[in-house]
Amino acid sequence: MKTTVxxxxxxxxxxxxxxxxxxxxxxxxxxxxxxxxxxxxTIVGGFTLLLGVVSIVRVNYSSVKRKSSGWGYKLATLISIFAMAIPAIVPVRWSSLFGTGTGSIYDWLFNYIDSPMMSTMFAMLAFYIASAAFRAFRARSAEATLLLVTATLVMLWRVPMGEAFLSGIHPDIPDLINTYIMNGANMAVQRGIIIGAALGAAAMSLRIMLGIERTYMGK
Amino acid sequence: MSLIEYTQIWLEAFVTLSLFSFLYKDNPCYKITEHVFAGLSAGYYFGLIWHAVILQQMIDPMFDNGKWWLFIPGILGVLMFSRFSQKYSWISRLSLAFVMGNTAGIFLLSELHGKVLPQMQSTMLSLGFENGLGSFVLAVIVVAGVISTLTYFYFSREHKGLLGGVARVGIWFIMISFGAHFGYTVMARISLLIGRVQFLYFDWIGSIINLFS
Structure with a gap:
């Protein structure tokens, strides 16, 4: 019953x-x-996302209730969730501050706190990527050298100053990068990965339908 | 500049600097901002799903357009919450099975019909001299790249002999692609960093200058 149905x-x-x-x-x-x-x-998927948020609330609430280590931070998480979610679900006819439209609390919190924090978090990755690249990018083998050279060329090509520098060496270099790296080798690999992943997804779909793949049931 | 505008700029500057403070070392300011970020993001998705899915795709069509049968996915969705009970958590498998089964049914053909065949078609049909030698060379690179990349990801046989040679060419192509992606990712992050620094320099410091001038 619990598995067959x-x-x-x-x-x-x-x-x-x-x-x-x-x-x-x-x-x-x-x-x-x-x-x-x-x-x-889509509707069932929507409920699944709500389930995730409720789960975050439960986990953080139990930590705050037990006053476990760092409970103050978890309280901040709980307050933030409610500060964003409650005004969003209150009907907009009560006040223009509710709902998700322009000028609502939800919109204000997103534009002036959530969105800047998101940009800052991703911007911080620039430092960590640079530090990781410094350690990983050693021209120890032909493959590593290819990675290093391509990354350097693309980084230079993506900024006006770098593009001007590459054009100074030879005027065709920026076009060659665009044609042979981005639209050549890069596109070929992307196609290969898309074809491989799609074949894998189709095979997995067949396994799910035939009941061979049951991991989604926790088995 | 109004008080609200000052509040917005200073709040934004505070969260930006708090998050950047982690570059020095972990600290309470960073931790609290990080937790607020997690909470606001969860709340954001809650509000988004509530309006875009629950209200617009279920409640409104049910009551305004008489689509009463939408209570079925609603019940399936509510059944997902049985995961919180140890005894009845198996009930949520029904909803999961519905989603997984439907998705599998759609994916089985759409992945082949919508991705594999068009990608193969674009790869093979580009081979030709109609657009000159340059385009032909590019098409040969793309065909060689696709075949060698797929060969590299073929693990059912040991990569030896011809298979090993083609797989090795596949690694070279993959390294070029990963390098290009890395370059793009770094530049995207740098753009965001420039955006944040510009905000701090022009808006925040500008507001301080404005306050005292």
């Missing part, structure tokens, strides 16, 4: 979607079912 449900829902692919979405009932079921998946 979910496996049957996964097979049936997958099989219906598979069948729906071969039917006209405008004229046949099965074809029309596809967008409808997709919106169902």
């Amino acid at each position: 979910p496996i049957i449900a996964a097979f049936l829902s997958g099989f219906v979607m598979l069948l729906a692919f071969f039917f006209n979405p405008e004229t046949s009932a099965l074809g029309k079912l596809e967008p409808e079921v997709l919106s169902w998946v």
